[in-house]
Amino acid sequence: MALPFPDVPFLSGFEEPCRFEGKVFDLVVNGFLPRSIDGTFFRVMPDPLLSPAYFQDGTHYIPFDGDGNVSAFRIRDGHVDFQQAYVQTERLKKEKSKRASMWGRYRNPFTAHPCVRAAIESTANTNVVFFNGKLLALKENGLPYAMNPDTLETLGYYDFEGQITSKTFTAHPKFDPKTGEMVCWGYEAKANATTDCCYFAFGKDGKKTEECWFKSPFCGFIHDAAMTDDYLILMLCPLVTDLERLKEKQTHWVYDYNLPVHFGVIPRRGSDPSKVRWFKWKNGFPTHTANATQVKGSNGGTKLIMDSVLVYGNALPFFPEVNVPENLKPENLKISMVRWEIDMLASSSIPTIKDPKILFDEVSEFPSIDDRFVSRAQKYIFCGVTIPDAVTPDGKSLVGLGALNALAKVDCQTGKAEICHVGPDTIVQEPVFAPRSKDAVEGDGFVICLVNRLDKMASDLIVVDTRSFADGPMAVVNLPFRLRQGLHGNWVDASDMA
Ligand code: V55
Numbered sequence: 001m002a003l004p005f006p007d008v009p010f011l012s013g014f015e016e017p018c019r020f021e022g023k024v025f026d027l028v029v030n031g032f033l034p035r036s037i038d039g040t041f042f043r044v045m046p047d048p049l050l051s052p053a054y055f056q057d058g059t060h061y062i063p064f065d066g067d068g069n070v071s072a073f074r075i076r077d078g079h080v081d082f083q084q085a086y087v088q089t090e091r092l093k094k095e096k097s098k099r100a101s102m103w104g105r106y107r108n109p110f111t112a113h114p115c116v117r118a119a120i121e122s123t124a125n126t127n128v129v130f131f132n133g134k135l136l137a138l139k140e141n142g143l144p145y146a147m148n149p150d151t152l153e154t155l156g157y158y159d160f161e162g163q164i165t166s167k168t169f170t171a172h173p174k175f176d177p178k179t180g181e182m183v184c185w186g187y188e189a190k191a192n193a194t195t196d197c198c199y200f201a202f203g204k205d206g207k208k209t210e211e212c213w214f215k216s217p218f219c220g221f222i223h224d225a226a227m228t229d230d231y232l233i234l235m236l237c238p239l240v241t242d243l244e245r246l247k248e249k250q251t252h253w254v255y256d257y258n259l260p261v262h263f264g265v266i267p268r269r270g271s272d273p274s275k276v277r278w279f280k281w282k283n284g285f286p287t288h289t290a291n292a293t294q295v296k297g298s299n300g301g302t303k304l305i306m307d308s309v310l311v312y313g314n315a316l317p318f319f320p321e322v323n324v325p326e327n328l329k330p331e332n333l334k335i336s337m338v339r340w341e342i343d344m345l346a347s348s349s350i351p352t353i354k355d356p357k358i359l360f361d362e363v364s365e366f367p368s369i370d371d372r373f374v375s376r377a378q379k380y381i382f383c384g385v386t387i388p389d390a391v392t393p394d395g396k397s398l399v400g401l402g403a404l405n406a407l408a409k410v411d412c413q414t415g416k417a418e419i420c421h422v423g424p425d426t427i428v429q430e431p432v433f434a435p436r437s438k439d440a441v442e443g444d445g446f447v448i449c450l451v452n453r454l455d456k457m458a459s460d461l462i463v464v465d466t467r468s469f470a471d472g473p474m475a476v477v478n479l480p481f482r483l484r485q486g487l488h489g490n491w492v493d494a495s496d497m498a
């Protein structure tokens, strides 16, 4: 008998597990979808399939738990077909055989039931990327699961035909539009709570071209990075772990308000660990990058410029915190889109970098750009934004990271943004950009975004023309049900998938 899911906020209301796999043919389109949009929007959400038998109180659940359930919206000739399938991870197969979830706290194998403790822990629930003919479902504590992009059939746990020895693989690999390379890293790459990191890259044919092992200054969260022509810039956040806290059955991470954020600069070519450099800044949590580029500085050296979202404190309040400043109110945490500068001629062993410049000063998350401009100075960033005056039916303001209620098109040169309102009682998920054509100018195309209609308890896919961004969506595509909050996804043009 399947027990009810625990009555906790992360599993209730709009966030109740969806658990649906299957297809919906020809979704209803309100408005207009131009024929130039031809491709698939893939995204993934953490979506617990089995209710927990082991920790029935559910208090250990956080929004990053849950089996990866991949959605595909295939857009062609003005029509949208929908498909969804779970990644058949080793972990999900064990859950299905037991007809219950047997896992404990987030990324802590010491809390899992003995029957499942040895299983590959990845839930494949954080991002889906297309590379070399395969769809890769990613979770940063394991290797990818490969899927067939046409059928969403899981092909298996994927070590790139034995080419990688890292035990982990980022959920945010970078794709070089000039060379077709996929640039990746893993942290805690030999075992949980180690400082071992691995940088690796693949040519567009899937052959490994680089592998470089190095250590980070402490064992912390390295969720996202940005890439220039010659460097990968890792963001090591002050969200830390150690073996003791895992053995004490705590959740993996704790945020330390006394620890600076660190940036690791890895040369993309040459695989020389002695060339890896670290830089630091005050305490803060840069969550996601938009892009980076490298220029020649006035001192004659290389200057790296990187744009990211910056939260001035713990961005993930479901993880515990230490050394919290006395006057800190979580609801007042400031969030900005910022531009960092890293001077490669700076000489001390871990130089402190200067305060970043603010690009856009509203609460924002999920920055995305025109991916044809990765590692070049982009003009536009598309992101979710919180417009503070929007209210829920019972008059509550929608504020905070979990409640992005509109989309923004940020002009990085002027700091001005166009806002696309998406309707009342709506939370936007991560927007992705699809260019109008292969040779369109930067940012000319469409923003595609799944939105949560809290009033209807259903989801819509919206499509916004970036030429008339502030006019609102040109098409609203109705799903006949609700998809919970997802993390990341990508647009894949049909010509790239063929
Ligand atoms: C993120 C999400 C995760 C995770 C680590 O996007 C970071 C942030 C869905 O799980 O495990």
Ligand code: FE
Residues within 6 Å of the ligand: 171, 172, 223, 224, 288, 487, 488
């Ligand atoms: Fe992410």
